[in-house]
Amino acid sequence: MLADRPITPSTLSLKDLPWQIVWDREKCTLCGRCTAVCPVQAIELGVFRKRSVVPSLDPQRPPANSFATYYGIRQKTDPACRCVGCATCTLVCPNDAILPVHSDEADKLRFHINAGGQPRNRGGRRNVPGSILDRIKFTRISMLTDPALDAGRHEFELRTLLGRVLPPEKNLQFLRENGWIPPVREIYPLIIGGMSFGALSPNMWEALQLGVAYLNEELGIPVRICTGEGGCPPRLLRSRFLKYVILQIASGYFGWDEIIHAIPEMKEDPCAIEIKYGQGAKPGDGGLLMWYKVNRLIAAIRGVPAGVSLPSPPTHQTQYSIEESVAKMILSMSMAWGFRVPVYPKISGTSTAMAVLNNLTRNPYAAGLAIDGEDGGTGAAYNVSMDHMGHPIASNIRDGYKTLVELGQQNEIPLFAGGGIGKSGNLAANAAALIMLGASGVQVGKSIMQAAAGCVGSESDRCNICNIGQCPKGITSQDPRLYRRLDVDAVAQRLVDTVLSFDTELKKIVAPLGRSTSLPIGMADAIGIDDAHAAGRLDIRFVV
Amino acid sequence: MCRLFAITSQDPLSPMVAIEALDVMREGHDGSGVGLFLRDLGGPFEEIKDAPILSGIFTDAGLKRLDAFMMDIGFMTKYKLSIKVPKAVPPGVPRRDVYLIRAYEYPEEWDGLPAAELQRRLLQVRLQLRHMGEEKRDMIVFSFWPDVIMIKEIGDPLTVARYLRLERKELRARVIMAQGRQNTNYAINLYACHPFFIQGLASMTNGENTAFVPIREFLASRGFDGYIGYQSDSEVFTHILHYTLHSLKLGLEAYKHVITPLNDAAIAAHPDAVLLRHLKHSCRPLIIDGPNCVIGCLLDHSLFMVQDRKKLRPGVVGGRPGRFAFSSEICGLDAAIPDRDKARDFQPMHLDTVIIGPDRQEIRTCSQTDPLPPAP
Numbered sequence: 067m068l069a070d071r072p073i074t075p076s077t078l079s080l081k082d083l084p085w086q087i088v089w090d091r092e093k094c095t096l097c098g099r100c101t102a103v104c105p106v107q108a109i110e111l112g113v114f115r116k117r118s119v120v121p122s123l124d125p126q127r128p129p130a131n132s133f134a135t136y137y138g139i140r141q142k143t144d145p146a147c148r149c150v151g152c153a154t155c156t157l158v159c160p161n162d163a164i165l166p167v168h169s170d171e172a173d174k175l176r177f178h179i180n181a182g183g184q185p186r187n188r189g190g191r192r193n194v195p196g197s198i199l200d201r202i203k204f205t206r207i208s209m210l211t212d213p214a215l216d217a218g219r220h221e222f223e224l225r226t227l228l229g230r231v232l233p234p235e236k237n238l239q240f241l242r243e244n245g246w247i248p249p250v251r252e253i254y255p256l257i258i259g260g261m262s263f264g265a266l267s268p269n270m271w272e273a274l275q276l277g278v279a280y281l282n283e284e285l286g287i288p289v290r291i292c293t294g295e296g297g298c299p300p301r302l303l304r305s306r307f308l309k310y311v312i313l314q315i316a317s318g319y320f321g322w323d324e325i326i327h328a329i330p331e332m333k334e335d336p337c338a339i340e341i342k343y344g345q346g347a348k349p350g351d352g353g354l355l356m357w358y359k360v361n362r363l364i365a366a367i368r369g370v371p372a373g374v375s376l377p378s379p380p381t382h383q384t385q386y387s388i389e390e391s392v393a394k395m396i397l398s399m400s401m402a403w404g405f406r407v408p409v410y411p412k413i414s415g416t417s418t419a420m421a422v423l424n425n426l427t428r429n430p431y432a433a434g435l436a437i438d439g440e441d442g443g444t445g446a447a448y449n450v451s452m453d454h455m456g457h458p459i460a461s462n463i464r465d466g467y468k469t470l471v472e473l474g475q476q477n478e479i480p481l482f483a484g485g486g487i488g489k490s491g492n493l494a495a496n497a498a499a500l501i502m503l504g505a506s507g508v509q510v511g512k513s514i515m516q517a518a519a520g521c522v523g524s525e526s527d528r529c530n531i532c533n534i535g536q537c538p539k540g541i542t543s544q545d546p547r548l549y550r551r552l553d554v555d556a557v558a559q560r561l562v563d564t565v566l567s568f569d570t571e572l573k574k575i576v577a578p579l580g581r582s583t584s585l586p587i588g589m590a591d592a593i594g595i596d597d598a599h600a601a602g603r604l605d606i607r608f609v610v
Numbered sequence: 611m612c613r614l615f616a617i618t619s620q621d622p623l624s625p626m627v628a629i630e631a632l633d634v635m636r637e638g639h640d641g642s643g644v645g646l647f648l649r650d651l652g653g654p655f656e657e658i659k660d661a662p663i664l665s666g667i668f669t670d671a672g673l674k675r676l677d678a679f680m681m682d683i684g685f686m687t688k689y690k691l692s693i694k695v696p697k698a699v700p701p702g703v704p705r706r707d708v709y710l711i712r713a714y715e716y717p718e719e720w721d722g723l724p725a726a727e728l729q730r731r732l733l734q735v736r737l738q739l740r741h742m743g744e745e746k747r748d749m750i751v752f753s754f755w756p757d758v759i760m761i762k763e764i765g766d767p768l769t770v771a772r773y774l775r776l777e778r779k780e781l782r783a784r785v786i787m788a789q790g791r792q793n794t795n796y797a798i799n800l801y802a803c804h805p806f807f808i809q810g811l812a813s814m815t816n817g818e819n820t821a822f823v824p825i826r827e828f829l830a831s832r833g834f835d836g837y838i839g840y841q842s843d844s845e846v847f848t849h850i851l852h853y854t855l856h857s858l859k860l861g862l863e864a865y866k867h868v869i870t871p872l873n874d875a876a877i878a879a880h881p882d883a884v885l886l887r888h889l890k891h892s893c894r895p896l897i898i899d900g901p902n903c904v905i906g907c908l909l910d911h912s913l914f915m916v917q918d919r920k921k922l923r924p925g926v927v928g929g930r931p932g933r934f935a936f937s938s939e940i941c942g943l944d945a946a947i948p949d950r951d952k953a954r955d956f957q958p959m960h961l962d963t964v965i966i967g968p969d970r971q972e973i974r975t976c977s978q979t980d981p982l983p984p985a986p
């Protein structure tokens with residue numbers, strides 16, 4: 067720092083930042099790729115002055131100084147240009163000369179990332195590694211009492227139901243009397259959760275749709291994908307692939323003008339309609355697509371002007387009570403498709419989730435309930451919402467299932483769990499744990515982005531810049547220069563690989579438990595945890 | 611594992627036939643207990659087919675409470691079979707005061723009740739007695755139903771049968787189900803002993819029901835008083851049978867579609883695809899998993915056997931017109947009906963339900979891929 071440079075309260079040193087760039091002058095070729103690729107301009111060409119002392123052995127000649135300059139990489143300390151640790155510089159460096167490393171202590175940046183009174187907002191996740199789901203073990207292994215099933219050879223039917231299932235007596239009666247039986251979809255218990263066209267780049271969206279179509283049509287695995295709140299491309303709305311898609315409507319109703327107008331031209335009904343009331347990553351907040359990402363294509367699909375931020379209201383503005391908000395909207399959406407499409411709400415995990423669920427049990431049109439826990443991800447939200455708000459998914463799902471058991475409706479209203487499933491890489495184990503706690507299936511987002519598209523986000527605040535459209539992998543960017551980095555076919559292939567390996571792992575979990583012909587929903591006697599309080603709260607076995 | 615044996619015969623048989631068949635299969639069970647279900651009774655019970663018979667085990671104090679309770683409702687004892695227990699109890703068998711088999715006269719007020727109401731009240735009485743017994747640990751009640759006797763005890767089947775002198779001539783039945791039990795999952799408890807009984811239906815199982823907990827939760831939340839107990843994971847098979855026949859009003863042919871539904875492709879190809887798909891969806895929590903061979907008896911005295919979806923447990927049926935038997939192993943069949951055409955023995959596979967009707971003339975097999983009979 068130069069002597070005359072002013073020190074302000076927000077003047078930070080490199081040590082105060084969460085990520086420091088380590089650069090090796092010996093290896094650097096000065097090619098400039100790292101500075102060009104950095105999504106946040108955290109590094110720039112640096113001109114460094116170097117003084118060398120030249121000692122002399124000749125007593126007649128005193129030591130001398132030699133002054134030189136050299137070129138290299140300088141990391142900025144301005145909070146607006148802080149390194150986010152994405153390591154794209156490392157990815158492009160031909161000589162492995164550069165690497166961001168995480169600071170060894172808590173950064174000071176966090177106190178200053180609110181210039182102009184604007185608190186930090188970002189994309190990503192909660193930034194808390196680990197999960198209670200990772201600690202749940204599958205402890206009921208069929209031993210000598212029962213020949214364990216063979217995950218590789220026996221017949222398995224790992225399917226779940228999405229839709230309102232009638233009680234058996236009523237179902238058979240309605241069948242005899244030609245009554246209305248609510249639509250029910252037989253789907254795979256892994257659903258790709260709502261990530262909107264807009265939050266995701268066109269390449270990422272196309273790749274996910276391609277992968278889903280392949281899984282369904284070539285492999286017979288009925289994986290479904292939810293659109294999130296951002297509408298749906300017109301051609302997809304009019305294609306036969308719509309049946310693999312869950313259309314989401316949320317408080318901003320983005321894209322629904324296009325969808326409603328496409329109904330007469332739809333070749334297939336969508337799989338379901340998800341009404342989003344809340345999101346686990348940012349409970350109490352609406353969706354947010356920041357202006358950086360609202361280009362002409364996104365604007366056209368959503369039916370809005372380009373270049374403006376698109377915050378959805380926190381609640382559906384036309385409704386003001388749970389009865390109306392849920393009942394009216396479910397009925398309207400059901401009516402739009404002639405009561406042939408399941409309609410269900412999605413809420414963020416909350417201590418009031420049981421009130422919503424109790425209400426749904428009395429609503430014969432409610433097709434299920436999706437609950438999104440605190441570990442859910444988002445394209446953009448306030449840091450405080452992401453890090454501190456929300457409800458863990460495990461206890462919400464368990465309470466929900468037990469409530470339904472008390473009412474005898476455990477098979478009637480499927481619960482879908484979202485939020486942090488696979489956050490530590492244990493996708494199948496986390497999903498199976500939630501299913502045994504009572505979920506009918508899981509909704510997964512971040513984990514798929516990491517596995518299928520190489521998202522670098524992590525629970526230690528790495529990258530997390532989905533909100534500004536600068537995704538270094540092109541997953542959440544609307545800039546063609548960025549999203550062309552994403553090979554659509556390769557991502558689709560990775561999605562297929564991910565689901566296939568999930569399928570094998572799920573079989574490996576349920577086979578030794580002796581389950582194969584039906585998903586072990588609510589089979590809580592099969593799981594245990596090494597924490598007595600957690601075991602008590604979840605009503606599962608305490609094992610040490 | 612445990613071993614099952616069931617026989618249906620035109621002429622009343624001693625339960626020893628079944629006990630001896632169990633004994634030849636003794637390698638397959640640990641002799642930890644025996645359960646017997648007798649129906650279509652001979653001997654003195656032949657004349658009182660309509661009188662409900664209470665079967666259970668009582669202490670002397672329990673017997674007094676029973677008498678007071680039954681008198682209070684208005685039940686009069688019509689006939690009783692006293693099992694006098696010898697003083698020396700064989701090792702492994704608990705000492706009991708009274709093994710009760712008692713036929714009652716219905717209370718006068720019950721005259722003319724519709725059958726369904728009568729059956730409901732019989733169930734209520736049994737449940738009340740069971741609750742009373744659990745409170746003071748002085749009664750264990752197995753069944754309370756016309757023309758049905760049940761006996762259960764801990765110990766080696768043959769030892770128990772000799773000890774209770776089950777060869778006595780008063781004890782004869784045309785339908786006998788017997789189970790030699792190895793207790794696996796749960797504590798030894800007579801309520802965990804097969805066969806299980808509810809409103810005239812009985813079943814016993816060889817296997818482990820890995821889906822037990824969700825099934826129990828589903829049955830217990832149906833709002834039907836009789837769906838209680840579940841000291842054994844196999845009791846749910848009897849209750850699912852009851853639920854299928856009584857609440858869903860489906861035939862026995864549908865039972866297998868409830869507990870082990872066809873896979874989606876097979877349903878699509880089935881003539882009753884629509885019904886079966888709805889049944890699979892709405893009865894999803896009743897799907898059993900794991901290895902199971904179920905033998906059961908219906909109100910009309912039919913016997914049946916079904917296997918799990920993967921056919922992981924043994925089971926064979928054979929016999930000759932007038933006498934047929936189901937057995938876990940062929941040696942059990944050989945012991946009970948040696949003079950049969952062995953070439954006609956049949957081992958039901960993963961899609962089959964085999965039924966011996968009340969006429970005991972033939973083995974009827976229905977496959978899950980067959981069309982369901984029209985609704986009754």
